[in-house]
Amino acid sequence: MALPLKYNLRNLIVRKGSTLATAFTIGLTVAVFLLVMALARGIDMTLSSSGEPLNVIVVREGSTAELNSSVSREQYNDLIYLDGVVREGETPLATGEIITLIYKPRKGMSQGSNVQVRGVGPMSFKLHSGFQIAQGRTFQPGLMEAVVSKRITERFQGLDIGDKFRIQTTDYTVVGTFDSGGKAFESEIWVDVNSLASTTKRVDSFSSAVLRAKDQNALSALSKRITDDPKLHLKAVSERTFYEDQQGIASGALKGLAVFISFIMAVGAGFAGMNTMYAAVARRTKEIGTLRVLGFGRFSILIAFLLESVAVAVIGAAIGILLAMPLNFVSTGTSNWATFSEIAFNFRVTLDLAVMALVFGAIIGFIGSLLPSIRASRLRIVEALRA
Amino acid sequence: MRFAKLILKNVLRNKRRTLLTISSLIVSLFLIISLATILTEFERGSQEANPMRLMSRHSVSLGFLLPIGDVQRIQSVQGVKAVMPFTWFGGIYKDEKNFFANFAVDAAKMKEIYAELKMPDDQWKAFESDRQGAMVGKKLQILYGFTPGQRITLKSPIYNQDVEFVVRGVYTGSDEKTLFFHHEYLNELAPAWAKDQAGLFAILANSADDVPRIGQTVDSMFVNTDAPTKTESEKEFARSFETMMGGVKTFLYGIMAAITFSLLLVMGNTMAMTVRERTKEVGTLKAIGFKRGTIAGLFVGEAVLLAVIGAGIGIAAATLLFRSVDMSLYIPNFVSFVPETETLIAAFVLAILVGVISVVYSTYRVTGLTIAEALRSTE
Numbered sequence: 001m002a003l004p005l006k007y008n009l010r011n012l013i014v015r016k017g018s019t020l021a022t023a024f025t026i027g028l029t030v031a032v033f034l035l036v037m038a039l040a041r042g043i044d045m046t047l048s049s050s051g052e053p054l055n056v057i058v059v060r061e062g063s064t065a066e067l068n069s070s071v072s073r074e075q076y077n078d079l080i081y082l083d084g085v086v087r088e089g090e091t092p093l094a095t096g097e098i099i100t101l102i103y104k105p106r107k108g109m110s111q112g113s114n115v116q117v118r119g120v121g122p123m124s125f126k127l128h129s130g131f132q133i134a135q136g137r138t139f140q141p142g143l144m145e146a147v148v149s150k151r152i153t154e155r156f157q158g159l160d161i162g163d164k165f166r167i168q169t170t171d172y173t174v175v176g177t178f179d180s181g182g183k184a185f186e187s188e189i190w191v192d193v194n195s196l197a198s199t200t201k202r203v204d205s206f207s208s209a210v211l212r213a214k215d216q217n218a219l220s221a222l223s224k225r226i227t228d229d230p231k232l233h234l235k236a237v238s239e240r241t242f243y244e245d246q247q248g249i250a251s252g253a254l255k256g257l258a259v260f261i262s263f264i265m266a267v268g269a270g271f272a273g274m275n276t277m278y279a280a281v282a283r284r285t286k287e288i289g290t291l292r293v294l295g296f297g298r299f300s301i302l303i304a305f306l307l308e309s310v311a312v313a314v315i316g317a318a319i320g321i322l323l324a325m326p327l328n329f330v331s332t333g334t335s336n337w338a339t340f341s342e343i344a345f346n347f348r349v350t351l352d353l354a355v356m357a358l359v360f361g362a363i364i365g366f367i368g369s370l371l372p373s374i375r376a377s378r379l380r381i382v383e384a385l386r387a
Numbered sequence: 388m389r390f391a392k393l394i395l396k397n398v399l400r401n402k403r404r405t406l407l408t409i410s411s412l413i414v415s416l417f418l419i420i421s422l423a424t425i426l427t428e429f430e431r432g433s434q435e436a437n438p439m440r441l442m443s444r445h446s447v448s449l450g451f452l453l454p455i456g457d458v459q460r461i462q463s464v465q466g467v468k469a470v471m472p473f474t475w476f477g478g479i480y481k482d483e484k485n486f487f488a489n490f491a492v493d494a495a496k497m498k499e500i501y502a503e504l505k506m507p508d509d510q511w512k513a514f515e516s517d518r519q520g521a522m523v524g525k526k527l528q529i530l531y532g533f534t535p536g537q538r539i540t541l542k543s544p545i546y547n548q549d550v551e552f553v554v555r556g557v558y559t560g561s562d563e564k565t566l567f568f569h570h571e572y573l574n575e576l577a578p579a580w581a582k583d584q585a586g587l588f589a590i591l592a593n594s595a596d597d598v599p600r601i602g603q604t605v606d607s608m609f610v611n612t613d614a615p616t617k618t619e620s621e622k623e624f625a626r627s628f629e630t631m632m633g634g635v636k637t638f639l640y641g642i643m644a645a646i647t648f649s650l651l652l653v654m655g656n657t658m659a660m661t662v663r664e665r666t667k668e669v670g671t672l673k674a675i676g677f678k679r680g681t682i683a684g685l686f687v688g689e690a691v692l693l694a695v696i697g698a699g700i701g702i703a704a705a706t707l708l709f710r711s712v713d714m715s716l717y718i719p720n721f722v723s724f725v726p727e728t729e730t731l732i733a734a735f736v737l738a739i740l741v742g743v744i745s746v747v748y749s750t751y752r753v754t755g756l757t758i759a760e761a762l763r764s765t766e
Contacts, residue, residue, distance in 0.1 A: 021656035028649040032642050039638065060580065062547040068450035070580065101448040111630045114448060168447070168615075200447075201613065233578070253719075261642060264418045265649065271411040272653040275404055279660050330639070341448075 003296060003304040011308060013281065018265040022276045023316035026361050029265040031318030034349060034357045035327060036258035040251040041353060042332075042345040051240030052182040054086075055127060056222050058209040058236045064245065065097045066208040067116070067341075075232060076209050082225065082263045084218030085211050095123040096206035098196045101341050102167055102189070104156040111335075114341040115152055115159075117167060127210050130183055136161045136176030141192045144199075147176040149186040151331050151344040159189070160255075167191075170199040184243060187333070187344045210239065266364050275366030277309055281376045288376055290386030301386030305373035306366065313365020317358045324349055324357075394688040397515040401661070405693065408657045409577055412697025413704065414432070414645075415650040416734055420705040422643050423730045426636065428721050432625030435561070438708045439594040440500070441602055442473070442624040443588040446617040449475075452584035455574070461588060464604050466597030471496040472570045472585030478541025478550065480531065486719045487527055489541060489566040490762045491573035492589070494520070500591045503560045510535065510556030519573050520555035524563030530716055533557070541566075548576060590618070647737060652743035658690050662749040670761030686750040687743060694742030698735050706731065 012019045051057075058079060063069035071079075073096070079085075080094040087093065098119035105112035118124075122141070125131050139145035148159045153174075172191060180186050197203050213219035219238055226236035281288070288301060312337045328349040333342050398405055443461070445451035452474075461470045471493035478489045494515045497504070506514075506522065513535070514520045523533045533539065537554045552568055574583060590605070592598050602618040609616045619627070672682055705726060714724035753761070 016585060017659065018656055021652045021659075025649050025652045025656075026643050029650075031388060032645050035638075036642070039635075062543075062545045062578075064544060065450065068545075101450075111626070113630060261418065261422070264414050268411045268414040268418075268653065269649065271407045271414075272656065275407045275411075275653075275657055275660075278403060278407075330634075 005307070008304060008308040008311060011280070011284075012312065018276050018279070019312055019315075020318050022273055023319055025269045025272050026313050026316030026364055027319035028321060029262060029269045029362045029364065030317045030357045031323040032265060033258055033262035033360060034320060034324040035347065036254055036261065037356070038324065038327070038333070038347040038349045040254035040258065041348040042342070043251040043254070046182060046184055046186075046343065046345040047243040047246055048240065049072065049182055050243040051211075052127065052129065053238070053240060054213045054219060055216070055239035056211045056213055056219055056226075056236050057239045057242045058211065058226055058234050059207075059242075061227075061233050061235045063235065064082050066097070067101065069099075069207050070205045071096065071209045071234060074204075075234065076206055078227065079209055080211060082211075082222060084213050084222045087232050091123075091359060093123060093126060093212040094209065095121045095127055096193065096209050096211050098125060098193055098200065098202055099207040100167060100196065100200055102165060104159065104165070107151060107155060107157055111154065114250050115156060115189060116341040117146075117191060117196065118185070119193035120190050121193045124190075124193075124210070127212055128180065128183070130179075130181030131185070132179050132181075133262055134177045134179050136174075138176055139179075139190070140175075140194055143192070144170055144172045144195055145175045146172045146191045146192070147190050148189045149344075150177045150179055151186050152189065152342070153177050153335075154331070155333055155342070155344060159208060167196070167199050182346070184343065187342055188233050203267055209324065212339045237314070261278060262360070266360070269364050270368040273309060273313070273343070273365060274372060275304065277369045277372035278375070280308075281305065281372050284382050285379060285387040288379050289381050289387070292379075292381045302377035305376050306369055309369030309373070310362050310365045313361045313363075313368075314358065316365070317361025320361065321349070321354050321357055327363075355369065389687055390688065394685060394692055397685065397689050398692055403656060404661070407753070408654065408693055409700070411653050412650065412694065412738060413701040415646055415653075416698050416738055417705045419643055419646055419737070420702065420730060420734050422639055422735070424709070424724060424726045426639055427727050427730065428715075429629055429636070431722060433622045433629060436596065436620070436622035436625050437503070438620065438622070438655050439592050440619055440621040441590040441592065441598055441605075441618055443590060443605055443616045443618040444586070444624075446606075446615040449586070451614070452581060452586055453588065453616065455570075455583045455585045457609065457614075457616070458585075458588065460608060461590060461605055463599055464608075465578055466593050466601050467590055468593050469496050469499050469591045470476075471500060471589055472587070473589040474570060474573060474584075474586035474640040475545075476541070476543050476550075476573065477545040478543040478566075480539065480541055485531065487530075487564050488562075488568065488720075489568070491570040491585075494567075494569045497567060500589055501561075504558040505560045506556045507660040510558075511645050514555040516637050518569055519551065519556050521566050521568040521603035522556040522558055523554055523566045525557055525559045526563040526716055527566060527711070528557050531541025546573075546577060546581065550576060560679035564722060566658060588616075588618075588636075612648065647741065650738075651741050651745055654690065654694070654741055655748075658686070658746040659749040661689070662686055662746065662753050666753050666756065666761050666764035670758050670764070672759045673761065682754045683750045686746050686754075690742040691739055694738045698738030701738075702731050702734055 058071055059066060059069035076096045080092040085092045085094055101114040101118045102117055103112055104115050134150050138147055153159050159174055160164060161174050161176060163174050213222050223236040226232060226234055327347045329346045331344055331346045333344040395414050445453055446675055451708050455472055458472060461467060474491040476489045476491055498511055506642040508562045514522045527533055527537050533554045535556060538551055539554060540549050592601055598620050605618040669682055709724055709726055
């Protein structure tokens, strides 16, 4: 015969101070776990959403980032007319882009980081969907004007609309800010590719080329054809793979850290939970004796205590999720080690992470209360009543 | 001290509870020390930088290369003792998981510019005279069993090549997780875009006073070339990597605060149970003439004793573990993993503070009761 749930609930309310303290301890553990995972998830989502499924990116063989890559304009002109590239009328849906970096101090700090500058052509806006002007206007082709992603404007000094910044020896004026739907481009500054070519004296080559393939088969065929051509010394991969390969180090390290920290914190919280439950069992010894006399079996007692503590743990986990929630979508930044430049991203507390956190909390509660609950169920009736 | 024995007796009254609380303290302190050590290790590079050395790179980015001919021009700058190319090879040994840094350098100048790297003389000679030779750090030997004479192959995605080296020496000192090899060898096999190019230049100055001037002179020499340089002291160079961590550092501090707060809750909860259970006793003590302050002192003393034991064991365990097992072997980019004395002291003080704060409220309430109230308690 099972004990009514009301019995557990009442007990939790009676010792509410202790219940809350235990719940919060578990809550903090869950919150920390969730936040580190949310950080890793943010990096993953930013980079994996950056690639369009049908885009092929072409870089120099051996390059892991566009920055240290080079595709000559001559090669580019051959690439865009390959079979399998989408055409809009006569014009292939393709673009050559130039990447450079500028060093900017972070807001409120004297030190800074590199910010990636991307020289883009008219087709770039079609190939990288999601680009949207947030404020101001877009740059005029041929002029030394720039649009800065909103996140970079917020994180670095001197990149607001109207500000001028220097690329090598040329000044560019910020004329607008943009969003790109959470993609890695939100860590960039965009300027006209031809302006950037003359600024960086890079007139006969691009950093990379992006081509839109007709379909998945065309994508594989194009990638293979370009990569396997021994004369080209180029590498073509799907844009999605390209960005996903960049996320490895940072998000992998964060996931490792999340497991390490939350495991140790969980052990600590488990000990604390055990303490509380042992105290609860001790205080309710007589009560347990009474329940047994009334006919509740050992197993019912065991289940009742386990349930009670798992309930506290789940409440705690819920508190933890609530604590972590406000940081959802908060943006932060670190460096992308493949490009040596800033990558801004958001904490992403997603549903699956929240569920994982809830289960994690419940497990802490279960393990922490197992021994005290067994003890409660093993009390002998006579001794319990005499306590 | 008169009450030391009484406090000890009280601590031992509920042994299981004491054990659990102390265990909780131990793991929390261990975790805090580990995280604090991660933070200090991030800054190890700039802390231990050689004030006589500079690093020169392409002013746009580390990803761009510099013409190797610049070496002669830098060498002619007044105050420069030695200069050599220093190029990231990005080679991978067997599997991507086996990450370690590998650089192409001028083998003949290595010993002079990086004097902190120690190797037997015969190994230096063997390394310098073998074009295919490589010198590896002691920790790489521990991790992968590299021994002098062994042939190893590194696969570099950057240069798109598998390159074979012969281990000629094992060095100790500074960062023991790096492999160095001959820049000439790299240049021979480099594809066209990387021929006669270097990633960085390592410069050794005659004195630390020359360093700022050398930096400016070098940069002004190349300012109007295709490859302008950015030359900084080794410390600034290392720091520029450290600031790349960006928000992650703040985040780690946040986690440490959360752990401390959770420890406070754990201790607070335990101490509240302990104090409340003794309400009747407080009445008795008061009845036989104990002052409120003395009784409060007993409780605070008990909490502090728990904190001291827990923190002591946590700190000892962390120190012992990190000194006997070198974690840096398993963490990419970390050259060592040793908690600083300051970290240990700070952790200890923190634990005592947590102990005191955790007991304040319940002590205040229970010792404030009148004798009659306390004796009547049903706890």
